[in-house]
Amino acid sequence: MARLPNDPALLVMYASFLIEVRKDGQGARTQLQLLQKASPSLLDNYNIFVAQQLAKQLRRDGDGLDLMGYVEYQRNYRSCVRVHKMALMAQRAFWNTLLRSDKIPFRDMQRSLALMAQTEARATASYRRALERYPNNGKLLKVYGRFLEYVRNEPWTASKYYAEALKQGTGESLLNMTRGQTGSDLAAAGTINEKVDGLVIINAQGVIMMVNAATITMFRYDKGELEGKNVSILMPAPISTQHTGFLQRYVETGEPHILDRFRIMVALHKARTMFPISLMTTRLAEMGSETLFMGVIRKMPPASTDGSEVVRFWTTASGVVLCADTAAADSFGLDAAQYVGQPFANLCTDVEAVNR
Numbered sequence: 001m002a003r004l005p006n007d008p009a010l011l012v013m014y015a016s017f018l019i020e021v022r023k024d025g026q027g028a029r030t031q032l033q034l035l036q037k038a039s040p041s042l043l044d045n046y047n048i049f050v051a052q053q054l055a056k057q058l059r060r061d062g063d064g065l066d067l068m069g070y071v072e073y074q075r076n077y078r079s080c081v082r083v084h085k086m087a088l089m090a091q092r093a094f095w096n097t098l099l100r101s102d103k104i105p106f107r108d109m110q111r112s113l114a115l116m117a118q119t120e121a122r123a124t125a126s127y128r129r130a131l132e133r134y135p136n137n138g139k140l141l142k143v144y145g146r147f148l149e150y151v152r153n154e155p156w157t158a159s160k161y162y163a164e165a166l167k168q169g170t171g172e173s174l175l176n177m178t179r180g181q182t183g184s185d186l187a188a189a190g191t192i193n194e195k196v197d198g199l200v201i202i203n204a205q206g207v208i209m210m211v212n213a214a215t216i217t218m219f220r221y222d223k224g225e226l227e228g229k230n231v232s233i234l235m236p237a238p239i240s241t242q243h244t245g246f247l248q249r250y251v252e253t254g255e256p257h258i259l260d261r262f263r264i265m266v267a268l269h270k271a272r273t274m275f276p277i278s279l280m281t282t283r284l285a286e287m288g289s290e291t292l293f294m295g296v297i298r299k300m301p302p303a304s305t306d307g308s309e310v311v312r313f314w315t316t317a318s319g320v321v322l323c324a325d326t327a328a329a330d331s332f333g334l335d336a337a338q339y340v341g342q343p344f345a346n347l348c349t350d351v352e353a354v355n356r
Helices: 008-020 025-036 042-061 067-100 106-133 138-150 155-168 174-178 213-219 239-253 328-332 351-355
Strands: 198-202 208-211 263-268 274-285 292-299 313-315 321-324
Touching (some): 008 042, 025 042, 067 106, 067 138, 067 208, 106 138, 198 213, 213 292, 239 263, 274 321
Antiparallel strands (some): 263 274, 313 321
16 A cells, blocks of 8 residues: 555455455545545446445444544535525525516526526435435435425425434434544543533534534534534634644644643633633544544533632633633622623732732
């Protein structure tokens, strides 16, 4: 492999070895992706198809989607949703054309109808490809039912897909998907409670691939709103502007600086208010530019459990308050949000000692 890294025949053989001997469907799919970039011949394309079918069978025989399989599914799902929206927009443009005036040029009408047919055909083809690969995915079945009902106007057919989606369910456990991932060191996180701890999986560019329900609740976003956005949306400045550079440096050098240990940080709600968290980041999979990371996010525990009065403030390096405990109201007479942006020294009688 080191001497002939782009040889199609060798890549096919190695992918087959990973499937048949090591039972590593994720690694095999990686080799097949590399093979598709190596200008494969007609025979190589057939071998790719056979290996892909074997990898699918291996995944079906396991405990559901692994992490990389789920990331691949997310890409297919977003592709379906994108063309679904295009079909809806084409319909809206058609009705706007009809309602615009009493006299409509025939060419405008013809153009709108052609666009509707084109976008509907693209969406149908995209859904069929996705459903061929994921026929039992409840989330995909449900959104396809909506496409049938609102775009193709087939409510009876849509009801069948709704019923099947309800039967299959839509829940996925991120912890189950990350088991056995190369480089994962979740032991450092201790016991993870997915109902309470936020889990966020990102790629090497910082794009959020998936989050669990606890993350959505913690940051007060709607379901599906975070996927596809950069993880910096959950951070205040200046961390948000520097985070992508941290990731790129790790991918290029492989030197971990903040992995596999909890750190106290400040996070950002959807409402743009800040709150303290405990964060641990770990590497899940190593595939060059497809490196994946998972963050375990926990709310900060109480400052004191022995009954003593302790109030915590989180500040910038220059001493400007970012956020404070809710207990700040009892000690200083102001709500925690009222301290944000104020110099911490304003709360102290000995300003010189604080500055030192």
